[in-house]
Amino acid sequence: MTALLKVEGLSKSFGGVQVITDVSFEAEEGARLALIGPNGAGKTTLFNLLTGVFPQDEGTVTLAGQVIDGAPSRRRIGMGMARSFQNIRLMPHLSVVENVMLGQQHRRSGLGAMLSPLTLFGRSESWREAEALIADMGLEAWMGETVSTLPYGIRKQIELVRALAAKPRLLLLDEPAAGLNGTETAQLRDFLARISGTGITLLVVEHDMSLVRSLCDRCVVLNFGRKIYDGSTAQVHEDPLVLEAYLGARHSGETADVA
Numbered sequence: 001m002t003a004l005l006k007v008e009g010l011s012k013s014f015g016g017v018q019v020i021t022d023v024s025f026e027a028e029e030g031a032r033l034a035l036i037g038p039n040g041a042g043k044t045t046l047f048n049l050l051t052g053v054f055p056q057d058e059g060t061v062t063l064a065g066q067v068i069d070g071a072p073s074r075r076r077i078g079m080g081m082a083r084s085f086q087n088i089r090l091m092p093h094l095s096v097v098e099n100v101m102l103g104q105q106h107r108r109s110g111l112g113a114m115l116s117p118l119t120l121f122g123r124s125e126s127w128r129e130a131e132a133l134i135a136d137m138g139l140e141a142w143m144g145e146t147v148s149t150l151p152y153g154i155r156k157q158i159e160l161v162r163a164l165a166a167k168p169r170l171l172l173l174d175e176p177a178a179g180l181n182g183t184e185t186a187q188l189r190d191f192l193a194r195i196s197g198t199g200i201t202l203l204v205v206e207h208d209m210s211l212v213r214s215l216c217d218r219c220v221v222l223n224f225g226r227k228i229y230d231g232s233t234a235q236v237h238e239d240p241l242v243l244e245a246y247l248g249a250r251h252s253g254e255t256a257d258v259a
């Protein structure tokens with residue numbers, strides 16, 4: 001197995017405050033890797049560095065053998081990296097198909113023409129491609145609906161389908177279960193497993209440890225911007241440094257519901 005994502009010695013400070021310090025890890029092609037840690041540990045900042053929202057101070061990120069340092073976010077999407085956000089960022093007044101078509105943006109020119117459902121020769125290629133993807137992911141029942149009318153859990157899945165429309169090799173998920181109830185989280189878990197089954201590598205920031213355990217066999221743990229654990233998700237709750245990070249040094253003999 002080769003590493004699809006290689007993170008080497010990443011560091012970042014904001015106004016003199018060190019937020020990420022010398023973080024390195026790899027994700028193999030097809031992996032389901034979780035990134036966890038207490039509040040403020042630096043998980044979102046690390047995602048922002050990986051996706052080019054802002055530049056790192058030090059270190060290198062390599063995607064599929066290509067160093068992507070300095071590449072703007074939009075170019076990283078073209079290089080195979082897609083991201084979903086904690087808060088749903090769909091266009092509520094557009095249909096499911098139109099939202100998924102927006103995910104093709106970086107591969108197509110002319111947003112207006114792209115969103116037009118018809119050409120002289122029938123349905124546009126963008127439209128047909130979006131419909132096929134929605135059907136492949138088992139969401140055809142919602143195809144023509146306006147996003148604002150859909151249940152929250154379904155909107156979350158549609159957002160992921162929109163990310164898939166970019167044809168990523170690596171999908172970064174920022175707290176995908178946030179705001180979902182137990183049933184919706186179980187459905188999301190199956191949906192993510194389905195995405196993983198297509199060969200896409202998943203990097204997941206998530207506080208819901210039952211979701212992390214059932215989806216990801218490996219996890220990286222951050223605390224105060226440093227990597228303190230990189231290994232089996234099944235054993236993470238036994239690691240003394242992880243226990244200390246979640247419970248404090250005095251309690252490191254106990255077990256914690258990590259994350």
Ligand SMILES: Nc1ncnc2c1ncn2[C@@H]1O[C@H](COP(=O)(O)OP(=O)(O)OP(=O)(O)O)[C@@H](O)[C@H]1O
Nearest residue numbers: 014015017019037038039040041042043044045046
């Ligand atoms: N743009 C910024 N400017 C200054 N400080 C920032 C900025 N972004 C993040 N930070 C700080 O970096 C630290 C890490 O924040 P970050 O949001 O990455 O943590 P997190 O692990 O994602 O937390 P949570 O689990 O609560 O979402 C925090 O102390 C935060 O205040």
